[in-house]
Amino acid sequence: MARRAGVDTSTASRALAGDARHRMSEATRARVLSAARKLGYRPNLLARALRTARSNSLGIVVPQLDNPVYAQMISGAEAAARERGYALLIVHVGEAESGVTAIERLTRTNHVDGLLVSSFDHESVLAPALRHAKVPSVVLNRRAAGVANCVSLDTRRAARKAVAHLLELGHRRIAHLTGRPGGAGTRDRIAGYRGALESAGVGFDPRLVAAAGFSAEGGERAMRAVLRSARPRPTAVFVATLLAAAGALKALRAARIAVPGDISIVTLHDSIIAEVLDPPMTTVRLPTRRMGYEAARGLVDLIEGRARRVARVLAPLELVVRGSAAPPHA
Amino acid sequence: MARRAGVDTSTASRALAGDARHRMSEATRARVLSAARKLGYRPNLLARALRTARSNSLGIVVPQLDNPVYAQMISGAEAAARERGYALLIVHVGEAESGVTAIERLTRTNHVDGLLVSSFDHESVLAPALRHAKVPSVVLNRRAAGVANCVSLDTRRAARKAVAHLLELGHRRIAHLTGRPGGAGTRDRIAGYRGALESAGVGFDPRLVAAAGFSAEGGERAMRAVLRSARPRPTAVFVATLLAAAGALKALRAARIAVPGDISIVTLHDSIIAEVLDPPMTTVRLPTRRMGYEAARGLVDLIEGRARRVARVLAPLELVVRGSAAPPHA
DNA sequence: CTACTTTACGTTAACGTTAACGTCAATATG
DNA sequence: CATATTGACGTTAACGTTAACGTAAAGTAG
Known part of the structure; x- marks a missing residue:
């Protein structure tokens, strides 16, 4: 001593x-x-934790680590946690483990003081698990029934902004490659897409919407499907994520369709990848890192009793104009 | 109870x-x-840790989170740690904190049982800090004087393999855009590059080597420098990292030089980015995730007394042939 | 059948910290 | 001046776990 x-x-x-x-x-x-x-x-934080029943650590549950979106989230959460004197325990739940057992483990064994959750597990199983844990939790970008605390991105407004950009360039026939069918993000993206179209007086055509998932392969497949079935061919595409947009680009190149000459592309979630594509991708940048930061900050506020509820939708969406969108052919 | x-x-x-x-x-x-x-x-792991003076947690120090290389490393380390019953505390040292204070904090305050370190901090400051910490440590991919335990990638052989591929295609004038001048990786890459050239009877020309760092901008700048100063112009380039290769690609496109028609490119470190580039990039895939896995496994062996030393160089390097390298013009 | 060994498990203490309580002196109050 | 009040800090116990020690019962040897 x-x-x-x-x-x-x-x-x-x-x-x-x-x-x-x-x-x-x-x-x-x-x-x-x-x-x-x-x-x-x-x-000695261990002794303190034992005595006070507070470990000064947060747990974060993510479905992937090597996706820039989650990496940015974690980076933000780590910064906020460190600023407030908390350590961050990262659990990456893939095939090996479900988010529910990860939550169990973090609370029962590691005694984290709070949870940040961004697992793909279905809400209906996640929400009870979070309620059952006796520590506060904040869900990242998965607004859902039964989830009290959530920090999300305004996907709907982001979608609207992306599509509005295409409309301003003069496009009228705009396809949409979205994410997993039934996902909350998918609903928001479609709502934003549809809203932008309708406020420009353009009708919504469900045949122009295809589910692409979040992978490059999915984007490629969805793009091919749209090219095959949509008549007349769209002059622009709004794609859910950067990876899927890269896949779409590939499909267009294979079909000898010039971007942005024949078809323009706009997507969400900016990252270094957008810059190295050919053409560099026009995207709407979402404050992913800040989402992690704010979620961790809010979680600490919940833990320390400075807040009773965390419910934020982060707004600052920035359109990053690069080379993948241009006015349509006359 | x-x-x-x-x-x-x-x-x-x-x-x-x-x-x-x-x-x-x-x-x-x-x-x-x-x-x-x-x-x-x-x-209660906290109570156990207090009693046994062993926390069953590892700390990992990385310079970035949103670089796929580190994300893969962490992903592997997390898997190995979890399998052995250890939690993983990730500290991301950027401008805010030096690797040395992170090591201090992890050992003195969080009482981790071992350290995985992959910071950019100079070896001369890192090695004493690790020795001073009384827990075992494994350094990731930074073989250096004073560092006892290390798991690395065989960068030299990877470089050799990449250059050998270009030589087999018939290239003789091959440039090399490498990393930070003076870095250990840079030495290994140049050695591999030079070795491959010499065993094919091609002379080493230092004017064909330029430092590119690891960023896309660095690659672009270095590529431009080589194009400006190297006469006759090389027919192929071996680039240190994928991001830098993407930058080089950009520089070539701007100069209206066709890839792989006029100049071929091969790079290291495979990732999804390689596939979405145009043309898709031919790379040598390095076992980055396994490096994290083996390092964490070795660290646990050190902690639990099953090993006295960890010194591995991971070998399985796979050439992934895509579209960025082709035989030179006749 | 005594004396020594082993086996099986209960008891005690300690890891470093802090909340709760106790004590003593200084100050305030009548 | 006696008593009540307060401020400052020492004492004690407890968080849940396990290493070390203790002890009773069963087993073994002479």
Whole structure:
């Protein structure tokens, strides 16, 4: 016990707490602090956690690590957690583990003080698991029934912005390659797409919408399907994600359709990949990193009782104009 | 204390340890185990950690999260850690924090049992920090003086393989855009490049080598520099990383040089990005995820005394032939 | 059948921290 | 001046776990 060296016993705890609830003389406090500094004292977080039943750690559950979207989320969450003095335990649930067992493990065994969840598991199984955990949780970008706390991106407005850009360029026949059928994001994207079309007086044609998933292969397949079945051929496509857009690009190139000459593309979720594509991709940049940051910040607020609820939809969406969208042929 | 319900006191600890060093009757062991199962007993890792001075957690220090290389490494390390019953604490050191303070924090405050380190910090500062930490550590892909335990990729052989592919296609004048000048990876890449050239009887021309860093911009700049100064113009380029190769591609496109028609490109580090480029990039795939996996596994072996040293160079390098390299013009 | 060994498990203490309580002296109140 | 009040800090116990020690019962040897 490093403290004894300089001064007395566990009065040190009070001094180091710094809290105003403990009244004590400035003199002893100063003595303790200087001794602590001199001895290089570091509190043992394990012991503190055991005593206070608070581990000062957060758990984050993500379905993938090597997808830039999740990497950015984690990066933001890690920054916020560190700023507030929390460690971040990352669990990556793939085939090996379900989000539910990950939540169990984090709370029961690792004693995290709060959970950030962005698993693909279905809401109906996730929501009860989160309620059953006795720690607060914030869900990332999955607004859903039974989920109290959530930080999301305004996918609907992002979709609207992307499609509005195509409309402003003069496109009228705009296809949409969306994500997983039935997903919450898919609903939002379609709503934004449809809203933008309708407020420009363009009718909604369900044959121009295809599910692409989030992979390049999915985008390629969906693009081929649209080319095959949509008559007349669209002059522009709004694609759900960058990877899928890259796939769509491939399909168009294979069909000898020039981008943006014959068909324009706009997509969501900016990343370095957008810049290295040919042509560089016009995208709507979403504040993914900030979503992670705000979610972790909100979670800490919940844990420390500064907030009762976290429900934010992050707005600043920026259209990044590169080379994949241009006015349609005259 | 859940155990009392079914049986006696801390004999349970012995039963649950399962260790053969504790001799006890099968009957009581079975009774304890079944009671534990019935009550859903989960050991409190914090209390155990405090008592045993072992936290069953590893720390990993990485310079970036949104680079696919690090994401893959972390993904592998997480898998190995989980298999062995360890949690993984990820610290991402950017501008805000140096790797040294991260190491300090992980060991002194979070009491991790071992460290995985892949920071950009200079070896001369990192090695003493690791020695000073009293827990074992494994360095990822930074073989360096003073570093005892390391798992790396065989960058030299990978470079050799990439260049050999170009030589086999018939190229003789091959440029090399490498990483940070002075880096260990840079040395290995140049050695492999030079080795391949020399065993094909092609002379090494330092004017064909340029430092590109690891970014797309760096690759673009380096490619332009080579095009400007190398006479006669090379017919192929070997680039250190995928992002830099994408940049080089951009520079070539801007100069109206066809790939692979006029200049071929081969690079290292496969990822989804390679597939979505135009043309899709021929790369040498490195076992990055496995590097993370093996490093974490080796670290646990060090911690648990099953190994005294971890020093592996991972070999399985696979040439992934896509469309960016072809025979030179006749 | 006594004396020593082994087996099986209960008891105790400790890991480092902090909440709760206790004590003593200084100050305030009548 | 006696008593009540407060401020400052020491003492104690507890968080849940396990290593070390203790002890009773069963087994073994002479």
